[in-house]
Amino acid sequence: METPLSPLDFARRARRLYADREAVIDGERRFTYREFFERCDRWSSALQKLGVKPGDRVATIAPNTHAHLEAFYAIPQIGAVIVPINFRLTAADFAYILKHSGAKVVCVHADYLDAVDSIRDQVPGVEHFIAFSGPKVGWTNYEAMLAASSPDFAPAEVVETEMIALNYTSGTTANPKGVMVTHRNTAMNIMGHLMHTRITAADRYLWVLPMFHANGWCFVWTITAVGGRHICIPKADPRLIFETIKSEDVTLLCAAPTVLISIANVPENVRHGAPRGVRVFTAGAPPAAATIERVEGELGWEITHVYGLTEVSPIVTISEPRPEHASLNPAVRAVIKARQGVEYLANAEVRVVDDEGKEVAQDGATMGEIIIRGNAVMKGYYNDPAATAKAIRNGWFHSGDAAVVHPDGYIEIRDRWKDIIISGGENISSVEVEGVLLRHPAVQESAVVGLPHEKWGETPQAFIVLKPGAETTPEALRLFCREHLAHFKVPHGFEFIAELPKTATGKIQKYVLRGGRANITRQ
Structure with missing residues (x-):
């Protein structure tokens, strides 16, 4: 007797056990699980009437709202695939993902309707445009659609091996890749969360982490699985976070290290009255030990560091606390918590290997690449067999992250083999930024690397070689980039140099730009 592994099975259980419990809080709107699932069912019914069939893609562009959360149930329970798109991207990025994914329907929050309208002629495959909020000509109103629909649909x-979500992530090339995440992938990740993190029906989860980010690290389904409360806020504003934590008695949230830094730096009058004991899961970039120590020491919150990638659905390790850690000095304990940690149970096998595929010594010094295999690893990159074959070799997913293993078995990332810049939990392709800079009439060559930043973890820094006789300024380049890139991808600094450091074969030596900058000849 086998039944398929899927988050939808956890939803089935929640319908039976938690129908009268409060499920979702979004501003003034509050829904019980019965009301929440009825809304999901009405949307499923409406999508089927629009012609959405199993395997079809339905894209979303929205912040953390109840409607966006409903999408993670309404779409997969009719066999369709949700494509949650990063709302911070540009209209051109929206067009690329909508075309590449083959989305049949796109559902958009009011803040992004104009951006999608501007690229409608570029996405002829999209048959239906649904506005999550706000009336707009040419768009179907979401609430009106639900009101006119029956909750009866054909499940x-x-x-379990088919897609539940198609998540786009920036790689080392300019165009994002579509990660095919299956029902089984997500179900195993959810069970890993539940085994390691003590989440229960008593928890009140604050949606600080964007739902589009690898399906909210699977918390869109995890909280429902135990009958907890989803508390939605539209943006990760530190003041709003504290106000909501206090007013809704929040017990749990996920946040990138950059958000932790902003939380740690709010004025005392804002944080006053916030409850102690709030549990926070952080990932997206290695958090600084000092940040962990400060948040735990000043706020009395409990930080848990987890690690993964969109390609592994997305969490595979946790900096698991051990009894012996409790007696350590807070600063020492924070250093351990900043490590990526040990494998999630049942999710995947994680190793750090050398160039020959042999596991590195557990000495905290010998570096290798993190590789992963098991239940959490993606089905592959959508419509990109070459990239899939490059990433998954001999049954192992190669992360591109360089790490060491400590004597206690805890993994710690030391660097990235890739040139991806992780800023505030967002991936930035240096190649994409360089390509934009090369379109500027004064730029002859460009190289972009990530440099450390106190707030964002790291930020892009551009090194520019100008064309002979050409002139421009850092501010002019910044404005040029802002016209062509999502704002979080714009370099924070621009440095003009006479030539880029290169190998004998002409490859740019980015490690020189990152660390050995004394060797650079400046203009």
Whole structure:
């Protein structure tokens, strides 16, 4: 007797056990699980009337709202695939992802309707445009659609190895790749969360982490699995976070290290009255030990560091606390918590290996690449067999992250083999930024690397070689980039140099730009 593994099975259980419990809080709107699932069912019914069939893609562009949360149930329970898109991207990025994914329907928050309208002629495959909020000509109103729909729909048969979500992530090339995440992938990740993190029906989860980010690290389904409360806020504003924590008695949240830094730096009058004991899961970039120590010491919150990638659904390790850690000096304990940690149970096997595929010594010094295999690893990159074959070799997913293993078995990332810049939990392709800079009439060559930043973890820094006789300024380049890139991808600094450091074969030596900058000849 086998049944397919899927978050939808956890939803089935929640319907039966938690129908009268409060499920979602979004501003003035509050729904019980019965009301929440009825809304999901009405949307499923409406999508089927629009012609959405199993395997079809339905894209979303929205912040953390109840409607966006409903999408993670309404879409997969009819066998369709949700494509949650990063709302911080540009209209051109929206067009690329909508075309590449083959989205049949796109559902958009009011703040992004104009951006999508501007690229409608570029996405002829999109048949239906649904506005999550706000009336707009040419768009179907979401609430009106639900009100006119019946909660009766035809549920699809779940195949655990088929996609539940198509998550786009920036790689080392300019165009993002579509990560095919299956029902089984997400179900195993959820069970890993539940085994390691003590989440229960008593928890009140604050949506600080964007739902689009690897399906909210699977917390869109995890909280429901135990009958907890989802508390939605539209943006990760530190003041709003504290106000909501206090007013809704929040017990749990996820946040990138950059958000932790902003939380740690709010004025005392804002944080006053915030409850102690709030549990916070952080990932997206290695958090600074000092940040962990400060948040735990000053606020009395409990930080848990987890690690993963979109390609592994997305969490595979946790800096798991051990009894012997409790007696350590807070500063020492924070250093351990800043490590990526040990494997999640049942999710995946994680190793750090050398160039020959042999595991590195557990000495805290010998570096290798993190590789992963098991239940959490993606099905592959959508419509990109070459990238899939490059990432998954001999049954192992190669992360591109360089790490060491400590004597206690805890993994710690030391660097990245890739040139991806992780700023505030967001991936930035240096190649994409360089490509934009090269379109500027004064730029002859450009190289972009990530440099450390106190707030964002790291930020892009551009090194520019100008064309002979050409002139420009850092501010002019910054404005040029802002016209062509999502704002978080714009370099924080621009440095003009006479030539880029290169190998004999002409490859740019980015490690020189990152560390050995004394060797650079400046203009």
